[in-house]
Amino acid sequence: MDSPTREVPKKKLLLVLGAFIAFIALLVVITKMSDSGVSSSGVAQVEQQENNVYEIGETAELGNFAISIDHITYKIEGSNHFLELNASVKNTGDKAQRVSSNMFALIDDMDKNYQADIGKSDITKLTVNPGITQKGKVVFEVPKDVSGFFVAVGPDSLDLGGADYVYFDARSDRK
Template sequence: MTSELKNTDPTEQETASEKKQRYKENVFGIGGCILIAVAIAFAFSFLFNLPTSSEDKQEASAIASYSVGDPIVFSNITYLVESTKVNELKDGASELVINFKVENIGSSPVIITDGMFILIDDKNRQYETELFNSDFPGSINPGLTKEGHVSFEIPIGTSSNYQLAIREDMFDFGGANYKYVEIDI
């Protein structure tokens, strides 16, 4: 019967109490970290948005608005939107294809990706690139020029005036320097 008696040593009870306290701290610590991560993600979602109000868009347009054929110069790259083309798709949509050249005028390689382009219609709706129908030059070494095209799926007949928003760097973390090209189809 003595072998079944529980050990009532106060130091072991204190250890169990400490374990409970540590467990509570870990649970609240993990919860706090998750809450902070959600808050950071929420803040970044605001930082990466383009101007959405018509006043913001007009202000951005007034600052840097270009036409097809105009060179668009950033600090280390120059874009030239050469032409546009609209293809009718089977599902009641159109595909807007924008052909461009990009020159690396900087001193280190640059990478051109889909994250550098957004199409905005005259109702301030934003369209992402059609990644698999686009051709991005990828990495461009200093002094070189490459060609590419970016495609957007758009609704048929809803707008004929668009702006192509181009940014210099896909890793700008909210400080994007957008320049806008007027696209009339």
């Protein structure tokens, strides 16, 4: 006599398979994040990208944005040192676009990367309509003895490696 076989419901099998695929996709994303974007750019690599390096006050095109770093200010609050970017971001596209301080990063002359201080920055998850320019500040806490900064501007989304960046040369703007 044949022993009865238990059949796994199709929905349960699809659910387990879907969860496995999602897990693999998450691992791929995490791996790509650690190897992509600004974290892999050092000063030497930035300097080689002549067409993507702009001076303070110039305007760079990045996707549907025209971006400029209008002015840089260095501030000291107690023992903390801050670099404050006054930035302008214009939506040149035909639909509303999201702008965030996460689009901005600093690279110092020792190839260390700095992320914006969201609590001190004005540009935090804003929606900018077509043709509108959003002005605001992006603030970074930096060590007092570090200089030679490049400002890297990229997408306000997960960079899986291959996203475009533009850079602003802030090495001689420290006052």
